[in-house]
Amino acid sequence: MEDVARVAGVSHQTVSRVLNNHPNVSAKTRERVEDAITELGYRRNTAARSLVTRRSQTIGVLGSEMAQYGPSHTLLGVQQAARDAGYFVSVAALREVTPETIKDAVAHFMDQGVDGIVVTVPHPGTFDVLRDITVQVPLVAVGSVGDEHLSGATVDQRQGAKLAVEHLLELGHQRIGHLSGPADWIDAAARIDGWQEALNEAGLEVGTLIEGDWSAECGYREGLKIAADRSVTALFVANDQMALGVLRAFNETGVQVPADISVVGFDDQPESAYFIPPLTTVDQDFEELGQRCIRLLLDRLDGGTTVEAATVTPRLVIRSTTAPLAH
Amino acid sequence: MEDVARVAGVSHQTVSRVLNNHPNVSAKTRERVEDAITELGYRRNTAARSLVTRRSQTIGVLGSEMAQYGPSHTLLGVQQAARDAGYFVSVAALREVTPETIKDAVAHFMDQGVDGIVVTVPHPGTFDVLRDITVQVPLVAVGSVGDEHLSGATVDQRQGAKLAVEHLLELGHQRIGHLSGPADWIDAAARIDGWQEALNEAGLEVGTLIEGDWSAECGYREGLKIAADRSVTALFVANDQMALGVLRAFNETGVQVPADISVVGFDDQPESAYFIPPLTTVDQDFEELGQRCIRLLLDRLDGGTTVEAATVTPRLVIRSTTAPLAH
DNA sequence: ATCAAAGTTGTGAGCGCTAACAATTGCATC
DNA sequence: GATGCAATTGTTAGCGCTCACAACTTTGAT
Numbered sequence: 253m254e255d256v257a258r259v260a261g262v263s264h265q266t267v268s269r270v271l272n273n274h275p276n277v278s279a280k281t282r283e284r285v286e287d288a289i290t291e292l293g294y295r296r297n298t299a300a301r302s303l304v305t306r307r308s309q310t311i312g313v314l315g316s317e318m319a320q321y322g323p324s325h326t327l328l329g330v331q332q333a334a335r336d337a338g339y340f341v342s343v344a345a346l347r348e349v350t351p352e353t354i355k356d357a358v359a360h361f362m363d364q365g366v367d368g369i370v371v372t373v374p375h376p377g378t379f380d381v382l383r384d385i386t387v388q389v390p391l392v393a394v395g396s397v398g399d400e401h402l403s404g405a406t407v408d409q410r411q412g413a414k415l416a417v418e419h420l421l422e423l424g425h426q427r428i429g430h431l432s433g434p435a436d437w438i439d440a441a442a443r444i445d446g447w448q449e450a451l452n453e454a455g456l457e458v459g460t461l462i463e464g465d466w467s468a469e470c471g472y473r474e475g476l477k478i479a480a481d482r483s484v485t486a487l488f489v490a491n492d493q494m495a496l497g498v499l500r501a502f503n504e505t506g507v508q509v510p511a512d513i514s515v516v517g518f519d520d521q522p523e524s525a526y527f528i529p530p531l532t533t534v535d536q537d538f539e540e541l542g543q544r545c546i547r548l549l550l551d552r553l554d555g556g557t558t559v560e561a562a563t564v565t566p567r568l569v570i571r572s573t574t575a576p577l578a579h
Numbered sequence: 580m581e582d583v584a585r586v587a588g589v590s591h592q593t594v595s596r597v598l599n600n601h602p603n604v605s606a607k608t609r610e611r612v613e614d615a616i617t618e619l620g621y622r623r624n625t626a627a628r629s630l631v632t633r634r635s636q637t638i639g640v641l642g643s644e645m646a647q648y649g650p651s652h653t654l655l656g657v658q659q660a661a662r663d664a665g666y667f668v669s670v671a672a673l674r675e676v677t678p679e680t681i682k683d684a685v686a687h688f689m690d691q692g693v694d695g696i697v698v699t700v701p702h703p704g705t706f707d708v709l710r711d712i713t714v715q716v717p718l719v720a721v722g723s724v725g726d727e728h729l730s731g732a733t734v735d736q737r738q739g740a741k742l743a744v745e746h747l748l749e750l751g752h753q754r755i756g757h758l759s760g761p762a763d764w765i766d767a768a769a770r771i772d773g774w775q776e777a778l779n780e781a782g783l784e785v786g787t788l789i790e791g792d793w794s795a796e797c798g799y800r801e802g803l804k805i806a807a808d809r810s811v812t813a814l815f816v817a818n819d820q821m822a823l824g825v826l827r828a829f830n831e832t833g834v835q836v837p838a839d840i841s842v843v844g845f846d847d848q849p850e851s852a853y854f855i856p857p858l859t860t861v862d863q864d865f866e867e868l869g870q871r872c873i874r875l876l877l878d879r880l881d882g883g884t885t886v887e888a889a890t891v892t893p894r895l896v897i898r899s900t901t902a903p904l905a906h
Numbered sequence: 907a908t909c910a911a912a913g914t915t916g917t918g919a920g921c922g923c924t925a926a927c928a929a930t931t932g933c934a935t936c
Numbered sequence: 937g938a939t940g941c942a943a944t945t946g947t948t949a950g951c952g953c954t955c956a957c958a959a960c961t962t963t964g965a966t
Binding site: 589590591592593596602603604605608627629630631632633 | 914915916920
């Protein structure tokens, strides 16, 4: 910076002012400094800047299952929005979700001196842990909508689930089962709620609930059972991967989809359109979700203190695994 | 740090020595200092440390298509290995791959002062760009094996492709087509090479090559054409997603898999086992790949200067989409 | 007891930057 | 031309840490 100042014939402080867009710099001085900067290829030292400003221009993203469809796309959105806003994005992926690993990862970020944290750990227990540890920086949690203390952004999964079930109801189905995710995932819980709510509103007793684990393997296993007992005429599956397993189980056992049983998935992964048959599912925009998180976080960093929640609306995509109930 | 020193009754420098595991600190002093640290909940300031050491303890990961199966898992491996080694991981995801966006992202990392960079951009042009810009920090590129100037780690995809084709050859197939990825991806190119090599070694003339774009949609489109012309008895597809599309096209047109045409995929995504029928494919360990990258990078950071390449070996997973050629 | 060598601890400087304040300049007003 | 005020620029200190070196303490051989 001293070098730049010398070349431009000003003091180092003026260079600093140009770099920080301070208003009180004359146009010609600013130009001279900018020329000197490009001439020398000068780049400001982040560490020194951080030391004095106490800002690192870094946002930490803490998540589990980061390679899954949802989280990886959320990360993409977060990364994009953060970089556009001039922030760096640091990632900590949890192998295992326990209070300790969460605390570790938060400590990791505090050591790094991040300005804010985005958490995408879809277990409600996470929020308890986060409330317990006092984090000195703004924190936004994906899925924590409705929490008094935590800002959060989420896809309205309950609504998505209702969309799916209402579609099946309109087709005349009455016995609508649900193959859910693990009940200790907030997403799974919200989808279960939406399913139940839609059934209640239609005046139906609540149908068969099977708890799955998100995997295609589990979908296959449970699909075989359903194929055997035929307890439902329609199945709302909590994600596309399990739906894939279900479709295969039905295919193998001669259950016709959608003639015998209708199936709806959740997520709308690009592959779902090429399942056999193409899957009716609920689309959710994870990138948008990530961007919302950063917007919330930046707002907090700019002095906003309200505990807000941003909600992304899902959308039903009708393909070929759903059909009117055959009489 | 001054506070810790006061509580422990030593100088700030002794605290620093304890923190950095310097040998010349007596056991009891070290203990006193450590007690003071825990008592005060002291955490060393990374910015100040970076300022003087000129190390940020941060590794930048630069990649495109970061939400895809391969890259996201590679990131997971990188992140894990880096955090285990006490490094932070900063991510830059490219929306679009051009020399400019690559340079931007590298500049972004240089601004941040990262200690090293891992690049997972699967286009060979990337390496040219990287060679052009002189980066002042060690850089490891996924897929750059065999390059004189760039360290890299890669899955031996040529070998994987050969495994797939040899399996088909053993089953008696002679007309083995290949639905490849875009030819300007190194992975796609390596798989094409492996396919050709295996055919050559078997004394066969090179078969039908169709260039795809990795998507299920493209697999479906090309699958329909193949179903119509029946130019091949076996198809080696460059990834599982396209294979999904192919399977659906065949299913729709009444082509029996594997009775009429055998299909082999590539990647072994967890879902592939639940395709209809379950997909024979080539497994590659992306997390391992990511870990190797970090190992290479840390080696360079410790003073190693050799331009090495680490290779991860893929593995053929035989399921139900391949069968002996019917006569 | 004496000394050197090793082990241990302390002191001062400075990494590159920004914040606060001080000094200078330009410009309108009287 | 003198005066005051705002706009612009410069000066100094210090963020929290590590490095180089200085100073002190112990140890063991003489």
